[in-house]
Amino acid sequence: AAWRWTETVPPEAVAQEHIEAAYRVGLEPCQHGACRRNCRGNPNCLVGIGEHVWLGEIDENSFHNIDDPNCERRKKDTFVGLTNLGATCYVNTFLQMWFLNLELRQALYMCPSTSTEYTAGKGIPKDKDYEPRTICEHLQYLFALLQNSKRRYIDPSGFVKALGLDTGQQQDAQEFSKLFMSLLEDTLSKEKNPAVQNIVQKQFCGKYAYVTVCNQCGRESKLMSKFYELELNIQGHNQLTDCITEFLKEEKLEGDNR
Structure with missing residues (x-):
């Protein structure tokens, strides 16, 4: 027609x-x-x-x-997801875990921007999109989207690219966590705000004492150590507390095991 x-x-x-x-x-x-x-x-x-x-x-x-x-669109009172970019599920797992740590999230929100373009109360220019530049800014941006986005999921490509990760290769999750926490701690240690400066140690660092006691004289020596993670044996255990109990159990030093 x-x-x-x-x-x-x-x-x-x-x-x-x-x-x-x-x-x-x-x-x-x-x-x-x-x-x-x-x-x-x-x-x-x-x-x-x-x-x-x-x-x-x-x-x-x-x-x-x-x-x-x-x-x-994200439904009310539901969480925001993260797009799997290929073999980045291990990254998404840690991002969600770190995001749910409220102390860490608030500390990162307090980090000032390194760009003069977004400082001094100017905000983001209307003709430009916000572009994170540092690792902290990328993490800030992701956390803000995970908290406030109207979408069901967001794309962590910027964060992954900033870290130089290969999206097609599965990395060791434990090694990634170690390296990233070390990088984040080093970066935040340069901040002036004490609440930001020590947040990684406050949230993720613990201490334990390795105590050796002589069975004959009772003399003991103590060696303090810091840790960010514990390597626990999970075989034969059903509860995390059981794994920790085994890790902390006394060990008798005899023969070659001295």
């Missing part, structure tokens, strides 16, 4: 009304709920392009390659 006029109108007589008819610009917009997705035959059909989301509370503009952005 849109091109039926071509059967009777010669090329030299084509007018604006014919062009508008061909491109259907005069059609009325489809009513909400009448279509499951945007109609190909009606350029004024806005049903399937997610306009109800963009006109809602969500102010993010990163819904790409999806039919219905509303499906990506």
